[in-house]
């Protein structure tokens with residue numbers, strides 16, 4: 001098993017224009033692949049503005065999806081894994097905020113439907129009610145690679161530590177989270193959550209955001225980040241378009257787990273909940 005590999009987080013600018021957004025995503029993926037990335041992630045809703053009034057208009061069914069076809073082709077061309085940020089998925093009369101994972105052969109390996117929908121109302125801050133459009137995903141999502149098992153969640157999901165502990169119990173060593181925090185909760189919570197999820201679970205944690213578009217009502221925080229298993233942020237962008245590259249070193253992860261054996265020291269006999277594999 002290869003213990004070292006490179007991930008790239010593509011922080012693209014998202015406009016109210018699907019053709020533009022897809023073209024931009026493909027350009028960034030191509031650049032990341034040429035620069036040696038093995039696993040590439042796009043941000044949450046890289047294909048459409050983060051707004052309830054446009055989600056249904058931008059939504060695609062899995063079968064026949066133009067976006068997925070293009071991402072699959074580029075994954076195969078460059079022999080890379082792609083966590084295709086998220087897109088609005090239409091399934092019958094339901095809609096989901098969905099991250100597709102595409103394998104090196106261009107096939108869909110799995111998909112994560114956002115489990116926790118972002119329904120919040122911070123006075124004079126930010127209002128969002130995703131459940132006006134989307135239905136709840138029902139599954140924790142993990143997939144195997146030749147490097148390690150990888151977990152996938154979407155944005156608000158990252159606030160719920162239970163799912164990452166379950167992932168770790170299933171041997172996940174890297175979590176990738178397409179996300180789009182905002183200019184209120186981003187400065188307050190983004191770094192803390194990323195570092196907490198990493199340090200508690202002794203995993204690499206990568207969060208990929210869209211860039212900030214000042215023409216939009218929802219101002220994405222940007223700041224795509226990667227944190228190592230010791231809780232140190234080893235790479236972070238600002239709010240502008242860019243690609244973040246980070247080397248993942250699983251020997252380092254083992255070193256951290258050996259020197260500070262938190263996972264071994266858990267009192268699973270006492271906690272009594274969520275301890276099953």
Ligand SMILES: O=C(O)CCC(=O)C(=O)O
Nearest residue numbers: 118155156180181182185
């Ligand atoms: O949790 C937050 O503060 C932001 C979440 C969010 O923007 C989302 O789930 O899309």
